[in-house]
Amino acid sequence: xxxxxxxxxxxxxxxxxxxxxxxxxxxxxxxxxxxxxxxxxxxxxxxxxxxxxxxxxxxxxxxxxxxxxxxxxxxxxxxxxxxxxxxxxxxxxxxxxxxxxxxxxxxxxxxxxxxxxxxxxxxxxxxxxxxxxxxxxxxxxxxxxxxxxxxxxxxxxxxxxxxxxxxxxxxxxxxxxxxxxxxxxxxxxxxxxxxxxxxxxxxxxxxxxxxxxxxxxxxxxxxxxxxxxxxxxxxxxxxxxxxxxxxxxxxxxxxxxxxxxxxxxxxxxxxxxxxxxxxxxxxxxxxxxxxxxxxxxxxxxxxxxxxxxxxxxxxxx
Amino acid sequence: xxxxxxxxxxxxxxxxxxxxxxxxxxxxxxxxxxxxxxxxxxxxxxxxxxxxxxxxxxxxxxxxxxxxxxxxxxxxxxxxxxxxxxxxxxxxxxxxxxxxxxxxxxxxxxxxxxxxxxxxxxxxxxxxxxxxxxxxxxxxxxxxxxxxxxxxxxxxxxxxxxxxxxxxxxxxxxxxxxxxxxxxxxxxxxxxxxxxxxxxxxxxxxxxxxxxxxxxxxxxxxxxxxxxxxxxxxxxxxxxxxxxxxxxxxxxxxxxxxxxxxxxxxxxxxxxxxxxxxxxxxxxxxxxxxxxxxxxxxxxxxxxxxxxxxxxxxxxxxxxxxxxxxxxxxxxxxxxxxxxxxxxxxxxxxxxxxxxxxxxxxxxxxxxxxxxxxxxxxxxxxxxxxxxxxxxxxxxxxxxxxxxxxxxxxxxxxxxxxxxxxxxxxxxxxxxxxxxxxxxxxxxxxxxxxxxxxxxxxxxxxxxxxxxxxxxxx
Numbered sequence: 155x156x157x158x159x160x161x162x163x164x165x166x167x168x169x170x171x172x173x174x175x176x177x178x179x180x181x182x183x184x185x186x187x188x189x190x191x192x193x194x195x196x197x198x199x200x201x202x203x204x205x206x207x208x209x210x211x212x213x214x215x216x217x218x219x220x221x222x223x224x225x226x227x228x229x230x231x232x233x234x235x236x237x238x239x240x241x242x243x244x245x246x247x248x249x250x251x252x253x254x255x256x257x258x259x260x261x262x263x264x265x266x267x268x269x270x271x272x273x274x275x276x277x278x279x280x281x282x283x284x285x286x287x288x289x290x291x292x293x294x295x296x297x298x299x300x301x302x303x304x305x306x307x308x309x310x311x312x313x314x315x316x317x318x319x320x321x322x323x324x325x326x327x328x329x330x331x332x333x334x335x336x337x338x339x340x341x342x343x344x345x346x347x348x349x350x351x352x353x354x355x356x357x358x359x360x361x362x363x364x365x366x367x368x369x370x371x372x373x374x375x376x377x378x379x380x381x382x383x384x385x386x387x388x389x390x391x392x393x394x395x396x397x398x399x400x401x402x403x404x405x406x407x408x409x410x411x412x413x414x415x416x417x418x419x420x421x422x423x424x425x426x427x428x429x430x431x432x433x434x435x436x437x438x439x440x441x442x443x444x445x446x447x448x449x450x451x452x453x454x455x456x457x458x459x460x461x462x463x464x465x466x467x468x469x470x471x
Numbered sequence: 472x473x474x475x476x477x478x479x480x481x482x483x484x485x486x487x488x489x490x491x492x493x494x495x496x497x498x499x500x501x502x503x504x505x506x507x508x509x510x511x512x513x514x515x516x517x518x519x520x521x522x523x524x525x526x527x528x529x530x531x532x533x534x535x536x537x538x539x540x541x542x543x544x545x546x547x548x549x550x551x552x553x554x555x556x557x558x559x560x561x562x563x564x565x566x567x568x569x570x571x572x573x574x575x576x577x578x579x580x581x582x583x584x585x586x587x588x589x590x591x592x593x594x595x596x597x598x599x600x601x602x603x604x605x606x607x608x609x610x611x612x613x614x615x616x617x618x619x620x621x622x623x624x625x626x627x628x629x630x631x632x633x634x635x636x637x638x639x640x641x642x643x644x645x646x647x648x649x650x651x652x653x654x655x656x657x658x659x660x661x662x663x664x665x666x667x668x669x670x671x672x673x674x675x676x677x678x679x680x681x682x683x684x685x686x687x688x689x690x691x692x693x694x695x696x697x698x699x700x701x702x703x704x705x706x707x708x709x710x711x712x713x714x715x716x717x718x719x720x721x722x723x724x725x726x727x728x729x730x731x732x733x734x735x736x737x738x739x740x741x742x743x744x745x746x747x748x749x750x751x752x753x754x755x756x757x758x759x760x761x762x763x764x765x766x767x768x769x770x771x772x773x774x775x776x777x778x779x780x781x782x783x784x785x786x787x788x789x790x791x792x793x794x795x796x797x798x799x800x801x802x803x804x805x806x807x808x809x810x811x812x813x814x815x816x817x818x819x820x821x822x823x824x825x826x827x828x829x830x831x832x833x834x835x836x837x838x839x840x841x842x843x844x845x846x847x848x849x850x851x852x853x854x855x856x857x858x859x860x861x862x863x864x865x866x867x868x869x870x871x872x873x874x875x876x877x878x879x880x881x882x883x884x885x886x887x888x889x890x891x892x893x894x895x896x897x898x899x900x901x902x903x904x905x906x907x908x909x910x911x912x913x914x915x916x917x918x919x920x921x922x923x924x925x926x927x928x929x930x931x932x933x934x935x936x937x938x939x940x941x942x943x944x945x
Contacts, residue, residue, distance in 0.1 A: 157734045158723050249527065250699055253712045257526075264527055311736060408736070466736045 159251045160315045161467035166247035166255075167319035170263075173240040174296040175327040175361075176205075176227055177289040182361040184282060186353055187220060198223040204334035207235060224285065237292065241270055256306035259299060266295040314404040318462065321397035326455045328394050331358060332384055333448040355380060362392040378436050381444065385451075386431060394451060398428040401458070420461040427454045472504050472512060477887055477894045483629040484896060485550055485886040496553035496944045503661060504548070509892055515547045515657045516889060522656065528649055528705055543646060544937030547657060550886045550899055550919040557915065557943045560623065560631065563813030564903060565911050566803060568619055571636065571790045572907060573806040575615040579605050579786060589805050590798045597873055598795060598842070600639070600788020602751060604758055608775055610784040611684045617782040618677070618746075619905040620644075620917075623813070625884035632816045632881070634900065635796055638787040640748045643918040643938075644673060644904050645706035648713070650940040668915035668943045673904065674713035680908030681714075681744045684780045690743035692716040693733060695724075697749050697765050707748050716746075726769030729776040744780040751785045793842045793876045794820055817879055822872040830868065830877040834861050837877040839868070852928060854880050883928055886939070888921055898922045900930050901941065916941030 183201060199218035202211045205227065214232060215222040228237045245267040248260055273280070273288060280288065300320075307313055335358045355375045359365040364383065367390060372379040387393035402424045409417050416422040439447045475491035486497045493501035504512075523529070523542040552560075577584050578595055585592045595601055620641025622634040651670050655662055681692050696707035698720050711718035719742075723733050732739040747754065753763040755771040773779040789795060797818040800811040819826040819837070830837060834853055841849030851864045868875045885896035903917035919939040920930035930936040 155736055156717060156719065156723055157736055158720070160736050246699070249704075249708070252708045253718050260527065261525055264525060268524065315736075 155254065155311045155315075157467050159254050160311065161463070162247045162251045163254060163312050164315045164319035164462070164467075166244050166251065166263075167316040168323040169240040169244035169247065170296050170299060171320045171323035172235065172327065173237045173244070174293055175324070175331075176235075176237050176240075177292045178361040178363070179327075179331060180224055180227055181286060181289040181293075182357045184220075184224070184285065185360075186357050188282070200334055202226060204330045205235060206330075207233060228285065228288075229280070238270060241267055241292075251312075254307075254312040256302065258302045258306045262295060262299045262302055266292065311408065314408055315466070318401050318404050321401045322455060322459060322462075324392060325394045325397035325401075326452060328362065328384055328392055328397075329448050329452045329455065331361065332381070333445060333452075359383075364390060364392060378440070381439060382436050385439070386434060386436070395428070395431040398424060398431060402428050418461075418465040420458065420465045423454065423458045423461045427451070427458070472507055472509060472894060474501060474505050474894070478896060480885065480896055481627070482882055482896065482898075483625050483627055483884040485552075485625075485884050485899065487887070494551075494553070496556075497551045499661065499664075499666070499944075500549060500551055500942070503658065504887075504894075512547065512889055513892075516545075518657055519545050519547055519653045522653055523649075526649070528646070544923060545650060545653065546888045546897075546921055546923075546937055546939045547654070548887050548889055548894070549654060549940040549942045550901075550921075551942045551944060552901075552916060554944055556631075560813065560903065561913050563631075563633075563811075564621055564905055564913055566807065566809060566812050567621065567633065567636070567799065568616060568905050568907055568911060570799065570803040570806045571619075571638070572613075572615050574802050575784075575787060575790055576609060576613050577806075578789065580607065580609070584802065584805055587805070589801050590795070593873070594794055594798070595789060598789045598792040600751070600786070600790070600792055602759075602786045602788075604771065605784075605786035610774075611686060611777075611780050614684060614907055615784040616787050616790065617680055617684065617784070617907050619907070620902045621905065623901045623903065624816075624881060627882040627884075629884065631813055633799075633813050634816055635793060636791045636799075637902075638783060638791040639750065640783070641902070641904070642703045642706055642748075643902055643920075644914070645709040646938050647904070647914070647916070647918050647941070648673060649709070650938060654940040666945050668945060670914050670916060673906075673914045674710060676906050676908070676912050676914075677710070677746075678714040678716065680906050681716075681746060681780070681782060683908045684782070685744040686780075687743055691741060692744050693719045693742045693746070695719055695721075695745055695747040695749060695766070697721075697753075701748075703748065710746075717742075721763075721765045721767060724767035724770070726767050726773050729769065729773045729778055731767065731770055731773045731779045742779065744782065746782040751788060754781075754785060793840050794822075794873065797876065816881060819877045821868050821875040821877065826877075827868065827872060830875075831865055834865060834877070836880060838880050839864050839875060839877045841867075842874045842876065852880065855928075880928070883922075886919075886921070888923070888939075890923075890925075895925070897925075898928050898930065899939070915943040 180201070198220050201223055202208050202218065210233060211226050214230070215226060226233055226236065230236045231239055233239060245263050248255060248263045252260055269291070303313065303316060335354055352375055355377065356365060359368050359380065362384065368380070368383050372383065383390060383393065385394050388395060388399065390396055405421045405424060406413060409421065411417040411421060416425055477487065477490060479487050479490055486493055486501065488494055520542060523545060529542050574584065584590055585595060616638045618641060620637040620643065622637065624632055624634045626632060647670060661667065678692065682690055693716055694707055694711040696704060696718055698704065708718055717733065719733050725732050725734065725739065727739070731742045731745065733742055749765045752759040754766040755768060756763045756766065757768045758771040770779070771785070774781050796815065797820055800815060803809055803811045819830050821827045821830055830839070835856070837853045839851040839853070851860060853861070883898035883900060886899050887894045888897040899919050899921045901917050901919055904914045906912045919941045920936050921939055922928055922930045923937045924935050927935065
């Protein structure tokens with residue numbers, strides 16, 4: 155397929171996944187903060203720091219209040235990664251590659267886009283109730299989109315590039331949110347094991363839709379198991395390793411390269427990171443330092459994105 | 472709906488002979504309209520608008536906060552054409568396009584029509600669309616105008632006239648196809664009798680045409696678009712999808728060894744035939760406009776080397792020049808030995824002294840057009856203009872005689888249109904789409920454009936026009 159089209163489908167999925175992740179994440183944190191006593195100083199700035207956009211946030215807003223942070227991450231078009239910005243970008247990409255997606259896929263994105271346009275014109279500062287409803291709608295629409303993509307196009311190039319975009323974004327976001335909880339929301343020593351701590355971990359799992367699955371597999375909430383679940387699991391769709399397995403699979407399907415070998419730099423980088431996760435255990439991660447490890451994974455994910463661009467989207471002529 | 476109160480007025484009405492009296496071929500739709508209540512009709516309109524928005528059939532006006540999108544206004548009452556009327560139109564259009572194609576082949580070779588003094592050399596050679604770079608070369612199968620959109624109007628007496636030809640990427644066919652889908656959704660019962668001729672095989676015919684001119688059994692075909700910021704982008708994307716061909720932009724293209732290639736995820740793939748929706752002068756920065764990024768360097772060389780077929784061939788613009796238009800009757804006589812079947816609108820050429828004098832003296836009664844503009848721009852509608860505007864145009868004509876023509880204001884035919892809560896007559900024209908491949912095939916009907924403003928004769932969508940579905944009855 156056209157390199158430009160492949161790139162656009164890749165990014166279309168990345169933007170949707172990003173919007174979805176942010177929606178889930180803000181939703182859950184909004185949820186917790188609503189139940190907190192007034193003495194609890196909710197920490198909203200960490201959410202911004204997680205996304206790596208703290209500088210931009212500080213330029214646009216004075217205080218890291220709940221309202222400002224949510225606006226920045228959700229509705230502010232001056233933030234190119236806000237949910238609304240992502241949906242706009244996704245829809246533009248969909249328009250560009252309409253020949254490679256099905257009409258159903260187009261209509262799902264377009265309807266959400268039009269809906270969001272209508273909402274925006276109502277008010278830039280939505281009430282919590284409105285936000286919660288919007289986030290739910292976004293999550294449902296993204297799920298519908300993925301479902302439609304599953305069944306309405308061939309599982310060939312366009313489908314593979316879309317999935318790789320989705321999983322790369324997901325791996326990156328899972329990494330960041332895990333890091334945020336563990337590192338940025340540094341619990342005071344006295345907070346570890348308290349209900350606040352438990353609540354925050356539960357919130358993290360909920361935002362990945364994984365709380366129930368986790369409980370079935372591991373029972374009680376324990377940081378070590380959460381790391382195993384979200385980083386090393388082979389089967390849970392939001393685990394970092396799961397994402398890399400399927401990126402690797404798609405790459406090999408596209409090039410026809412045999413497993414355990416590589417024919418381009420993208421395959422090499424993905425293969426290397428995946429192999430690392432395949433044979434890692436929690437104790438090794440802890441010894442390295444969870445934050446350092448997650449940082450390392452994130453950097454590798456960035457490299458992978460770059461490698462894909464070099465391999466498929468900008469071929470040297 | 473009460474049809475008796477519909478005002479036919481002093482115009483030729485496409486649907487009604489007299490108030491309450493539909494034309495024979497329009498009986499079915501008139502019956503349907505009289506059965507529908509106003510609310511039902513308005514619901515139809517609502518359904519159509521929602522569908523248009525959902526499908527993304529919109530015009531973009533780009534502001535600072537992303538796209539402001541407007542839907543192309545669509546009126547749910549179709550414009551109906553009788554079978555005999557269509558047969559006549561078909562014959563006339565086939566004659567016309569045959570002559571135009573022969574004209575193009577001639578003027579880029581021996582120019583016999585000029586040597587035989589049928590058309591002045593100056594008229595042809597000074598046309599903006601005449602490209603000297605195309606001299607001495609014949610496109611595959613000697614076909615130049617693969618896709619033509621000829622605008623047809625009816626005057627107050629119901630006489631059919633050709634208003635103009637459009638041989639450079641005529642647009643609008645996607646609206647025809649989508650309008651038909653909308654109507655099938657709104658009034659499915661009207662289609663069950665099979666009396667309305669289908670239009671859906673246009674994309675198939677177009678891809679057959681492209682395959683034919685490529686000279687290959689399984690050519691690689693692509694559609695070149697300027698990109699998503701172009702107002703006709705929806706159509707480019709739509710047609711590419713319908714034909715199952717690649718939609719490419721300038722940046723996807725590179726020419727190697729006189730072959731046009733597109734960049735794919737598995738390397739470069741050669742394109743055999745390209746339906747290009749960009750202007751001739753943007754095709755190749757090495758040959759034409761050096762600042763163009765819409766085409767590719769060396770594309771024209773690939774074309775002249777015979778490795779690339781282009782739809783429409785470069786150089787066809789000379790044939791849709793409004794001054795050259797006035798000579799089409801002569802072309803038909805010269806190349807085919809026939810009289811013109813569908814007449815031109817009477818045309819005054821401002822570089823001819825007596826014509827020009829008449830135009831300057833009677834400008835308030837005439838429609839004045841610049842030879843190479845499109846979209847209703849560069850045009851003066853005399854009866855609707857101010858004295859200042861008229862003087863402005865007199866000045867322009869005097870300054871650049873070759874560039875202006877004038878025609879009498881034609882009272883275009885009208886057809887019932889839903890305006891608010893009533894049925895009112897609005898002026899329409901018709902653009903049938905003519906495909907010239909192994910055979911000349913004309914899609915039944917075409918785009919009916921309607922001037923939605925009361926009394927307006929300007930139907931272009933960029934200036935407040937809308938469209939209707941067009942039914943050619945069997």
